[in-house]
Amino acid sequence: MEIRKEITARFGFIYFAAAIFGIVIVTKIFMIQNMDTEKWKGIAKDLKNNTTEIEAKRGNICADDGSILATSVPKYELRLDLAAPRIKRVYDEKADAFALEVAEFFGISKYQFKLKLDKDFKKGNRWFLIYPEEVNYNQLQRFKRLSTMNRGIFGSGLIVVTENERVMPHSELASRTIGTLNKGAFGGIHGNVGYSGIEGLMEGYLSGENGKAVKRNYSGRWINVPIIEPNDGSDVVTTLNVNLQDFANDALFRQMETSQAEWGTAIVMEVKTGEVKAIANLGRRKDGAYAETYNFALGHAGCSEPGSTFKLMSMMVAMEQGYVDTADVFDTGNGAWDYRGQTIYDSDYHHGGHGKLTMKEIFELSSNVGVAKIITKYYEGHEEDYIDRIYNFGLNKPLGLGFAGEGVPYIKYPDDKVWWGPSLAWISYGYEIKLTPLQTATFYNAVANDGRMVKPKFVKEVRRNGILEKEFKTEVINPSICSKQTLKKAQALLEGVCVDGTGKSLNNPYFAIAGKTGTAQVAYDNEGYSKGGRKNYQASFAGYFPADDPQYTCVVVIVGPKGTYYGSSVAGPVFKEIVSKVYASFMDPREKEMNQVAALPIVKAGFKDEIEITANELDLPIEAKVDSKLIKINQGAEELSAEALAVAEGLVPDVCGMGGSDALYLLENAGLKVKMKGIGRVKKQSLKAGNKIRKGQTIYIDLG
Incomplete structure (x- = not known):
């Protein structure tokens, strides 16, 4: 108890x-x-007002060799705490001098600036914006040296806000695929970083995590005291090759200028891996010039009727079921054939047609009548069987690349409401369906890859501080799209097009190519196939090379060319130029050049510490005892010597011979806007070295 x-x-x-x-x-x-409500509210308000984010540095987007495609450059916003005690004490005495110095520095009206300064001073503005535009590092240092920016005067209230601006050293090259927008472009995740492209796809790796800082006033100067350090983003290494991209872009641009087309795209893909090495997209801007306005290769706007390049898929379906062989003969008549109330024409029907042709000749000459007769003969009444087999190729589904705005293909089915009398015939040669150019490239790449269909690959790996963080392997969509027998026949058909058919003008004496021309009449944005009596055409060519050992697949599509519109004469020359340059640059052994080894390499001008590190690693004999941040290298027979690369403030620097990234850094810090073209070393600069720099001036540099 x-x-x-x-x-x-x-x-x-x-x-x-x-x-x-x-x-x-x-x-x-x-x-x-x-x-004590007011007390705690005051503490909370003070904490909120005096806490700021430290922006994490966004990771770089790199080409396949590690060269920079998109990077972040720091820019600075200049603000002033007009309620700072020292500014209050000297304002009446020094405000005029400060306004004059700022006006002269930025080239603005002293009167307008002083008017705004006085108004904000009376309000006690602690976040006064000195100049509406951001400045670079060099401008910031010069601004701090103004006499009125002394800490005892207006410098006591200076607040410098650092922001990172996304820049592309190679200008607009592949910009829609990379996803970096022009400065001032509408939308984006962070400033001029787009939601689409690799920027959007790899946002989780590139963005990093922002840090936190508290604003504190020390000795009359506001500074940010970090409380949580930022975690910078990782670098993304893409599959894009700068040289191949340059080849594709230049070839496409020249043809667009010649044909005055609405838009065009060119894709270069590595056969075995599916790595997209180049993807050029050019559309017409409002001012009539051509630029990367949209990613036509994989986006909705590029999803259109493929035309004759689809004949390969139709013939492979019929051959796979054993209905037809390459030697079988069909009568194409006079090139015009009435089928279910519609007339199907061959492109050259006005010359009387070709009469009887083998299936191989039908394909080589791209006969619409011949292909339609083959498919309707064996699949009329069994339309589902034909479409199901097309679906089995995976052509009715998006590629699932993860990019925002990826186009959705459309291949109608016999029980759809829009299926009508001649649909089977029209689909057989590429009408009444929609595919993106990249889907066509993926299929042709599978044929080149012995039937193994791989997903197009844009990103190779992610690196943090140079250390591999994640590697992306090649994804196989379909290990075998058809039998080996059908595949060999399909490959022979594609080779025949470039030897005896519509693509024979693309042939060359150095290596064999295989491919298919395509010419399609396309609709005017759902307004029909004719507008004001004018028809709209799409020219294309899809193929791979070398035909006997395929290394690269290339697809070119050009929409709305003026004048001639056939695939062989519009898209074909672009294909030919691209593959010729790729072969000469990447596949030709050039034994003589390989056997010639220079005694000493050519060293670009640049930053002294970087050159010394590289020279030590390669054991190069460079005498670099020069007291200068920038140096240039003189080539000797047995030794490389360095001399200072003088950069006078306010004058255009000499960047000839420098690497692109070093030249970009130097010119932007000098206050110039830079437009860059090409790759390699700077061969030419538009502004003469030593000339005085004018505010907002642009310099054009050519690399080679």
């Missing part, structure tokens, strides 16, 4: 203590919420 009383007493004490503790907590909460 005594034990029970003792246990009860102990529990009672515990309950009592817990109750008292709870009452204390509730009371304290009540006091915090209802007593």
Whole structure:
């Protein structure tokens, strides 16, 4: 009994203590919420106003060799705390001098600036914007040296806000695929970083995590004291090759200028891996010039009727089921054939047609009538079987690349409401369906890759501080799209097009190519196939090379060419130029050049510390005892010597011979806007070295 009383007493004490503790907590909460409210609100407001984010540096987007495609350059916003004690004390005496220096520095009106300064000073503005545009590092340092920016005067309230601006050293090259927008472009994740392209696809790796800092006033100067350090983003290494991209872009641009087309795209893909090495997209801007306006290669706007390049898919379906062989003969008549109330024409029907042709000749001459007769002969009444087999190729589904705005293909089915009498015939040669150019490239790449269909690959790996963080392997969509027998026949058909058919003008004496021309009449944005009596055409060529050992697949599509519109004469020359340059640059052994080894390499001008590190790693004999941040290298027979690369403030620097990234850094810090073309070393600069720099001036540099 005594034990029970003792246990009860102990529990009672515990309950009592817990109750008292709870009452204390509730009371304290009540006091915090209802007593000293203004005090706590003030503390919260002060904490909010004086806490700022430290922006994490966004990771770089690199080409396949590590060269920079998109990077972040720091820019600075200049603000002033007009309520700073020292500014208050000297304002009446020094405000005019400060306004004059700022006006001269930025080339603005002193009167307008002083008017705004006085107005904000009276309000006690602690976040006064000195100049609406951001400045670079060099401008910031010069601004700080103004006499009125002394810490005892207006410098005591200077607040420098650092922001990172996304820049592309190679200008607009592959910009829609990379996803970096022009400065000032509408939308984007962070400033001029787009939601689409690799920027959007790899946002989780590139963005990093922002840090936190508290604003504190030390000795009259506001500074940010970090409390949480930022975690910078990782670098993304893409599959894009700068040289191949340059080849594709230049070849496409020249043809667009010649044909005055609406838009065009060119894709170069590595056969075995599916790595997209180049993807050029050019559309017409409002001012009539051509630029990367949209990613036509994989986006919705590029999803259109493929035309004759689809004949390969139709013939492979029929051959796979054993219905037809390359030697089988069909009568194409006079090149015009009435089928279910519609007339199907061959492109050269006005010359009387070709009469009887083998299936191989039908394909080589791209006969619409011949292909339609083959498919309708064996699949009329069994339309589902034909479409199902097309679906089995994976052509009715998006590639699932993860890019925002990826186009969705459309291949109608026999039980769809829009299926009508001649649909089977029209689909057989590429009408009444929609594919993106990249889907066509993926299929042709599978044929080149012995039937193994791989997903187009844009990103190779992610690196943090140079260390591999994640590697992306090649994804196989379909290990075998058809039998080996059908595949060999399909490959022979494609080779025949470039030897005896519509693509023979693309042939060359150095290596064999295989491919298919395509010419399609396309609709005017759902307004029909004719507008004001004018028809709209799409010219294309899809193929791979070398035909006997395929290394690269290339697809070119050009929409709305003026004048001639056939695939062989519009898209074909672009294909030919691209593959010729790729072969000469990447596939030709050039034994003589390989056997010639220079005694000493050519070293670009640049930053002294970087050159010294590289020279030490390669054991190069460079005499670099020069007291200069920038140096240029003189080529000797047995030794490389360095001399200072003088950069006078306010004058155009000499960047000839420098690498692109070093030249970009130097010119932008000098206050110039830079437009860059090509790759390699700077061969030419538009502004003469030593000339005085004017505010907002642009310099064009050619690399080679």
